[in-house]
Amino acid sequence: MTVPAPREGDQGAALSLRGLVKRFDTKLAVSEVSLEVPAGSFYGLLGPNGAGKTTTLSMAVGLLRPDAGHAVLLGHDVWADPAAAKARLGVLPDGVRLFDRLTGPELLAYHGLLRGMDAATVDQRARELLDVLELGTGNCTLVVDYSAGMRKKIGLACALLHAPRLLVLDEPFEAVDPVSAARIREILQRYVSGGGTVIFSSHVMEVVERLCSHVAILSDGVLRRHGTLDEVRDGSSLEEVFVRVVGGRVSTGSELAWL
Amino acid sequence: MALSPWPFVRLKLRLMVNGMRGRPARIVLFVLGAVMAGFFAISGYAIFAIPGVVGDARAAGMLLQLGGSLLVVGWLVLPLIFFGIDESLDPARFALFPLPRRTLITGMFAAALAGLPALSTLAATAGMVNTVAALGGAGAALIQVVGILGGLFLCVAASRAVTSAFATGLRSRRSRDLAVVMFAVLAALLGPLQLALLAGAERADWGAFAVLADVLGWTPLGAPYSLGLEVAEGRLWAVPLKLLIVLTTLAGLLRWWSATLESAMVGSVSESRGGDRDVASPTGLLLGRRLPRSRFGALVARETRYWWRETRRRAALITFTVAGIFLPVSISLSGGSAGPMAVFVGAIAAIALANQFGYEGNAYAANVTAAVPGRVEIHSRATAHAFFVLPLLLLVAVVVGAVTGRPERIAGDLGLLIATYGAGLGLVLPLSVRAAYALPESTSPFAVSSGGGAAKGLLTFGVMIGTLLATVPLQILAWTLGDVWLWIGLPAGAAFGCAAYLIGSGVAGDWLDRRMPEVLAAVTAGR
Numbered sequence: 001m002t003v004p005a006p007r008e009g010d011q012g013a014a015l016s017l018r019g020l021v022k023r024f025d026t027k028l029a030v031s032e033v034s035l036e037v038p039a040g041s042f043y044g045l046l047g048p049n050g051a052g053k054t055t056t057l058s059m060a061v062g063l064l065r066p067d068a069g070h071a072v073l074l075g076h077d078v079w080a081d082p083a084a085a086k087a088r089l090g091v092l093p094d095g096v097r098l099f100d101r102l103t104g105p106e107l108l109a110y111h112g113l114l115r116g117m118d119a120a121t122v123d124q125r126a127r128e129l130l131d132v133l134e135l136g137t138g139n140c141t142l143v144v145d146y147s148a149g150m151r152k153k154i155g156l157a158c159a160l161l162h163a164p165r166l167l168v169l170d171e172p173f174e175a176v177d178p179v180s181a182a183r184i185r186e187i188l189q190r191y192v193s194g195g196g197t198v199i200f201s202s203h204v205m206e207v208v209e210r211l212c213s214h215v216a217i218l219s220d221g222v223l224r225r226h227g228t229l230d231e232v233r234d235g236s237s238l239e240e241v242f243v244r245v246v247g248g249r250v251s252t253g254s255e256l257a258w259l
Numbered sequence: 260m261a262l263s264p265w266p267f268v269r270l271k272l273r274l275m276v277n278g279m280r281g282r283p284a285r286i287v288l289f290v291l292g293a294v295m296a297g298f299f300a301i302s303g304y305a306i307f308a309i310p311g312v313v314g315d316a317r318a319a320g321m322l323l324q325l326g327g328s329l330l331v332v333g334w335l336v337l338p339l340i341f342f343g344i345d346e347s348l349d350p351a352r353f354a355l356f357p358l359p360r361r362t363l364i365t366g367m368f369a370a371a372l373a374g375l376p377a378l379s380t381l382a383a384t385a386g387m388v389n390t391v392a393a394l395g396g397a398g399a400a401l402i403q404v405v406g407i408l409g410g411l412f413l414c415v416a417a418s419r420a421v422t423s424a425f426a427t428g429l430r431s432r433r434s435r436d437l438a439v440v441m442f443a444v445l446a447a448l449l450g451p452l453q454l455a456l457l458a459g460a461e462r463a464d465w466g467a468f469a470v471l472a473d474v475l476g477w478t479p480l481g482a483p484y485s486l487g488l489e490v491a492e493g494r495l496w497a498v499p500l501k502l503l504i505v506l507t508t509l510a511g512l513l514r515w516w517s518a519t520l521e522s523a524m525v526g527s528v529s530e531s532r533g534g535d536r537d538v539a540s541p542t543g544l545l546l547g548r549r550l551p552r553s554r555f556g557a558l559v560a561r562e563t564r565y566w567w568r569e570t571r572r573r574a575a576l577i578t579f580t581v582a583g584i585f586l587p588v589s590i591s592l593s594g595g596s597a598g599p600m601a602v603f604v605g606a607i608a609a610i611a612l613a614n615q616f617g618y619e620g621n622a623y624a625a626n627v628t629a630a631v632p633g634r635v636e637i638h639s640r641a642t643a644h645a646f647f648v649l650p651l652l653l654l655v656a657v658v659v660g661a662v663t664g665r666p667e668r669i670a671g672d673l674g675l676l677i678a679t680y681g682a683g684l685g686l687v688l689p690l691s692v693r694a695a696y697a698l699p700e701s702t703s704p705f706a707v708s709s710g711g712g713a714a715k716g717l718l719t720f721g722v723m724i725g726t727l728l729a730t731v732p733l734q735i736l737a738w739t740l741g742d743v744w745l746w747i748g749l750p751a752g753a754a755f756g757c758a759a760y761l762i763g764s765g766v767a768g769d770w771l772d773r774r775m776p777e778v779l780a781a782v783t784a785g786r
Binding site for chain 2: 062063064065091095096099100103108110112114122
């Protein structure tokens, strides 16, 4: 598939979050999150369930209006200049239904045309993506009848179709079988080496440790650690850091002694 | 292995009792069910006994055969709606037991008979024995006892066979969608059917009913219930023939049941339709030949597909079609004026879009991330809806014109319809942006979320009234102009509708530009 060539003016931060706050009723879901995602980085956003990962990413891509703060995508404010910002962005939202009464090829064509691409390019890229992700170029099954892993893959294909400069992926490896996961990893790595930027959320340490150049750890809506992978790890394993930061129980060896 | 069906009956009763243990809500439901079954049994008995009490043989013939047929149909249809209530009878649960199919069939048949529905049906039809005894004496009554037992067996066998056949079918999404649409049609037909029945009853054409009843008496639906009647009327030769009809049907149903049982027990993987075929052009697949290769074209194509492929929308379209045609027709048949009535149709059509963003839920996120301009979004949705509605409006105008015998009014009526549809859209589109609400993630079109959604749903009533008020000037104009309206009605109505639509869609588009994330949050279930 075509790897987008790096463009001028993309240097610096691909995504920059400044003091994002979101409150649901009385619960503070995200509190003052500020984060710089350097262009060309592979950024992992880690956090336990309910940490505010999805909320943060939704605010970053313009799906959820923040109570305070700014999100700047490649130099364009998402909330002040949404059209320009969103044109350079590909999103795989988690837990969001796709337009699942379309077939896979139809869904890709829809996304491509929605992005203002011309029909010939859409056709060519859509077929290539369907082929590479092993979804079948002529598969007439409705997306609603897809398996969970296939949904993730068609969602990813939709996010990649217009060759965005920044990919925001929410739990891209959840429910995906190992073979497809390897294929997705490979595609994403190629995308980053071609100058693209990826930020994705996960709570699987191994994947993050294997892929990412940068990591941020979020818990209870607060950004606990962020930086390059080595900075955050600081000599120990990412899992140890994560458990320590998030405040999980550390085994003392004395509990459950009767086992 | 013993061939006794008793273990099945005991198992079913045990499951019923255990299901209620420690669950007051279920006990209440069971008691309610028992009360309803009792009510059904008593009232059924009373109704079926009336012709005997008054000694009217003609009424007996109609009531027994029509009522009996209705019972059989009820047994056929109701289990499909409430499939899965009776746990012990789910054949899939017996898949692991080494049971001969014969044992399984007799056992499940016996278990099905040991239930409130079967008991109350038997009690209700016992009223027929009363009637036949009064009309034809003890011999006829005895035959009728055989008849109602045969009828009950027929009811149970039919419902079991049908549920078994649908058991695998109803588990796949596609057939559930289909069933939902069938019930939407049924539900939509209820109103017109009632009107038609009332109209028929007013004319009191009892002769037609009597003929219908006698015809049904020779079908499996009514045959068992007319056995005693034939004796009472001295047509003894008919008894063995009708008995044969009942027994053959019963045997056929049991055989069908037995054949489908296997597949129902094993269950089958739902096969995907179409399969793979090489598609050269995904955009061609989406857009077809006519639509422009653009953002607008893609939006319209997706919307039109959704009006057909999504159950809630399809049900809305079907309900509108049925109501839109039958309402004006039945009104004009009973002597009312069809014109103003047809105007309701335009308003009802527009209301289908009142919660247009709710239909697809948070899938709308795709359009938000693609930054689709508000006006493009609104125009595309209205265009797709109009694809379906405008031909229907034409159909309504033509049908009403033909039924009332005034074809010269078709153009003018169509003008009024389009004007109302446009005015309705003008009001509904801004509403759909401001008052979008989440629909539950269910496949049933009848599922409605509780709470805020219901209150917002009330707004649609406001829209209906608003639409009617907005088109009042046009109505008055049409009425006062008389014959002139026949000529200028269509262009004037179309112009009025377009103007109203343009104003409303402009407002809605501008609002949407400012409120896209809020609309998305509103239609996301569980927030």
